[in-house]
Ligand SMILES: Nc1ncnc2c1ncn2[C@@H]1O[C@H](COP(=O)(O)OP(=O)(O)OP(=O)(O)O)[C@@H](O)[C@H]1O
């Protein structure tokens with residue numbers, strides 16, 4: 560699924576990394592637990608999270624995740640945006656809850672990681 | 674042979690991950706297999722977060738030679754009284770603050786074991802912990 564479709568489905572807005580808008584994502588994982596995200600073995604995965612801290616960016620960096628959705632209308636700070644930019648990631652913010660965002664993407668055909 | 678050194682502060686979550694980040698850049702420049710890089714930086718990040726979460730201060734030394742990466746993280750801190758128990762999935766003494774940040778599931782040490790070819794944990798309660806990891810390629 561293209562990132563631009565995800566943005567449209569989640570009524571989301573791009574925070575940074577708009578050059579990745581036509582990237583095609585094969586699967587997704589929703590979690591507020593970075594401990595869990597760090598155990599995943601996946602490439603080209605979308606991370607949906609309700610956290611908006613620097614740890615989600617560091618976790619994504621080491622786990623080779625380049626596409627993140629921040630749900631529940633959480634806003635990331637300037638330094639987080641700067642770091643994500645530097646690391647060539649796209650960050651998008653959605654007003655939907657994690658359950659709603661995940662449900663919509665699943666119903667529209669985005670595969671779960673497992 | 675290349676040696677990298679980083680100093681870590683307990684409780685400093687803003688900087689936890691910078692050693693992994695710097696190491697990743699260097700390993701990429703050295704053209705090391707991306708899978709080895711991922712295993713190394715994931716395990717290193719877990720170990721860095723452990724120092725931020727559980728110790729007072731620490732020192733990281735990364736040595737890259739022809740066929741392996743060796744990471745040694747030596748900290749001053751409370752140490753680990755029962756290492757066997759700490760290695761179990763789900764065992765955690767993380768504070769509520771650490772849990773709020775998305776950690777504290779008791780998955781770090783098991784994940785380091787999974788990602789490294791060798792993991793050695795030595796600890797003196799009341800003094801500190803040394804974690805050594807080897808990644809072969
Ligand atoms: N460097 C350290 N100094 C002191 N105690 C440690 C250290 N590293 C780990 N521990 C102890 O071992 C436990 C298990 O560590 P582990 O990394 O597996 O889980 P965690 O850090 O609690 O949670 P997670 O890694 O999932 O975020 C910790 O809760 C802590 O009690």
Ligand SMILES: [Mg+2]
Pocket residue numbers: 719722723777780781782
């Ligand atoms: Mg840990």
